[in-house]
Amino acid sequence: MAKPMRKVVFPVAGLGTRFLPATKTVAKEMLPVLDRPLIQYAVDEAVDAGADTLIFVTNRYKHAIADYFDKAYELESKLSQSGKKELLALVQGTLPKHVRCIFVTQPEALGLGHAVLCAKQVVGDEPFGVILADDLIWNDGKSCLRQMSELSMRENGAGVIAVEEVPHDQTDKYGIVDATKVSERAAKINLVVEKPKPDVAPSNLAIVGRYVLPSRIFELLEKTEPGAGGEIQLTDAIEALLGERSVLAYRFEGTRFDCGNKLGLVQATLHMAMQDPKLAAATKDFIRTSGLAG
Ligand code: G1P
Numbered sequence: 087m088a089k090p091m092r093k094v095v096f097p098v099a100g101l102g103t104r105f106l107p108a109t110k111t112v113a114k115e116m117l118p119v120l121d122r123p124l125i126q127y128a129v130d131e132a133v134d135a136g137a138d139t140l141i142f143v144t145n146r147y148k149h150a151i152a153d154y155f156d157k158a159y160e161l162e163s164k165l166s167q168s169g170k171k172e173l174l175a176l177v178q179g180t181l182p183k184h185v186r187c188i189f190v191t192q193p194e195a196l197g198l199g200h201a202v203l204c205a206k207q208v209v210g211d212e213p214f215g216v217i218l219a220d221d222l223i224w225n226d227g228k229s230c231l232r233q234m235s236e237l238s239m240r241e242n243g244a245g246v247i248a249v250e251e252v253p254h255d256q257t258d259k260y261g262i263v264d265a266t267k268v269s270e271r272a273a274k275i276n277l278v279v280e281k282p283k284p285d286v287a288p289s290n291l292a293i294v295g296r297y298v299l300p301s302r303i304f305e306l307l308e309k310t311e312p313g314a315g316g317e318i319q320l321t322d323a324i325e326a327l328l329g330e331r332s333v334l335a336y337r338f339e340g341t342r343f344d345c346g347n348k349l350g351l352v353q354a355t356l357h358m359a360m361q362d363p364k365l366a367a368a369t370k371d372f373i374r375t376s377g378l379a380g
Pocket of ligand 1: 198218221259260261262280281292293294295319320321
């Protein structure tokens, strides 16, 4: 029987140039959607999927994420002394007690594949997840990564990659798959290519930032040469994996917000405001009465 996924890797070493100047000092994964940073949504998803070990691949300048998940002694004691129990619970609730965080440094920004490879020693010989926190995926029921990890277990440990259709003219922003449908939501990947131009893209089915992968991917990453953009691409190692075992493309249940760009962050913020009973009515009212909706 396949081993369950217990470890999730979060590549968080990126510079977040689309959000400069804010990202001069704020890690892009710390940008908030309402009151929670993007990384919190990602971590909640990993925990929902059964992870107990979170591996952050970071760079030497980014300490905010480690600080965020660390204990905040002074703040906690002040909130506790002043009896602010609800706030204290929020501050202490960023991570369940059974979950541990491990921080690994990516010495050079050589690409997503290289970032994932930095987690090799910590992951060891077991299946693991990867979440790109700037793809925020919201679902009322099971989280996207949980859906994927359950599918992987049912399929004897197969790799599973989250996909969704994107406009044809945007294929050069994504890894794109060619896949043969095997069930309502899953398809067996025949080919995967990183950021193809629309005229040569095999389809418009794009990889979004969720992966469940076997540890074999690390050996393949070690052999992967720089590809699109001169970077070591996870997509290229997955293409190599296809020659050895089947990997499934999975159309997840949920809504994805590309919070790596401004519009996506605005959309996610509005969406979350509409999910919040204290904000939903006032937000709707504002959009209706402000003339913003035209
Ligand atoms: C990365 C992957 C790409 C994937 C995308 C999803 O690209 O390399 O295959 O489609 O994430 O967000 P990036 O956005 O880091 O350039």
